[in-house]
Amino acid sequence: MGQALLRLAAERGDLSVVAAYSRSQPPQRVIDGVPHFAVGELSGAPEFDVAIDFSLPQGFDPVLALCAARGKALVSGTTGLSSAQNAAINDAANGIAVVWAANYSLGVAVLTELVRRAAAALPGWDCDVVEAHHTRKLDAPSGTALHLGAAAAIGRGEEPHYASLRAGDIVGEHTVQFAAAGERLELIHRATNRDIFARGALEAALRVAHQAPGRYGLAELMFPNL
Ligand SMILES: NC(=O)C1=CN([C@@H]2O[C@H](COP(=O)(O)OP(=O)(O)OC[C@H]3O[C@@H](n4cnc5c(N)ncnc54)[C@H](OP(=O)(O)O)[C@@H]3O)[C@@H](O)[C@H]2O)C=CC1
Numbered sequence: 001m002g003q004a005l006l007r008l009a010a011e012r013g014d015l016s017v018v019a020a021y022s023r024s025q026p027p028q029r030v031i032d033g034v035p036h037f038a039v040g041e042l043s044g045a046p047e048f049d050v051a052i053d054f055s056l057p058q059g060f061d062p063v064l065a066l067c068a069a070r071g072k073a074l075v076s077g078t079t080g081l082s083s084a085q086n087a088a089i090n091d092a093a094n095g096i097a098v099v100w101a102a103n104y105s106l107g108v109a110v111l112t113e114l115v116r117r118a119a120a121a122l123p124g125w126d127c128d129v130v131e132a133h134h135t136r137k138l139d140a141p142s143g144t145a146l147h148l149g150a151a152a153a154i155g156r157g158e159e160p161h162y163a164s165l166r167a168g169d170i171v172g173e174h175t176v177q178f179a180a181a182g183e184r185l186e187l188i189h190r191a192t193n194r195d196i197f198a199r200g201a202l203e204a205a206l207r208v209a210h211q212a213p214g215r216y217g218l219a220e221l222m223f224p225n226l
Pocket residue numbers: 001002021022023024025039054055056057058059060076077078079080101102103104105143197
């Protein structure tokens with residue numbers, strides 16, 4: 001995701017990337033023309049308006065801390081965060097603008113609303129969330145699966161069952177199934193290119209960079225017609 005963000009940001013004239021951060025050791029001083037900072041070097045990063053984080057749970061805390069210390073906005077898509085890390089986002093949102101979303105695609109934002117409405121309309125139906133991703137993905141169920149399950153739980157009062165498949169280079173597929181005797185409803189989102197997530201995160205960053213402190217939902221920020 002970091003590579004997609006750098007590539008797509010370079011194509012735009014309305015934003016510029018001032019630094020990249022990762023765990024790479026030894027630190028690669030420049031990545032795609034952008035100054036790179038490795039673990040332990042983040043405090044030396046230049047001034048910025050908003051940070052975009054697509055790391056891993058073990059890389060998230062220093063980025064949140066830097067944004068909070070400098071009073072700058074954060075857009076994060078890192079999944080598999082702990083409840084303590086989610087609570088830290090809520091705390092930080094008292095002083096900075098924060099967006100965290102398990103999925104930055106428009107399609108999943110629409111699917112989430114459909115799932116919420118279907119669950120509310122189909123009380124007593126069985127509900128399962130099946131997700132499939134590439135074999136490099138470390139967390140399961142996916143953040144999107146948990147997000148869709150939470151939307152279903154609003155309408156049905158309990159979380160669905162989850163199933164995870166890891167195979168090949170699947171970008172990200174999520175199927176929410178509602179089943180009752182004699183019929184079955186399946187709502188499916190299939191991502192075929194990871195750029196959709198990076199584009200969504202860049203748009204969110206542009207919108208939240210100078211917002212007042214608070215935790216902003218992706219739909220309220222990006223898809224007000226939903
Ligand atoms: N919300 C959304 O729309 C989406 C969310 N995701 C989520 O984004 C995250 C990243 O996904 P992906 O890009 O595929 O994963 P990768 O493993 O390809 O990239 C993870 C990045 O985090 C860096 N990193 C890992 N640990 C640390 C650390 N301790 N300190 C600093 N940097 C660290 C890695 O550094 P290095 O390069 O040096 O290894 C790497 O640059 C996952 O949680 C995934 O679920 C993914 C796609 C869409």
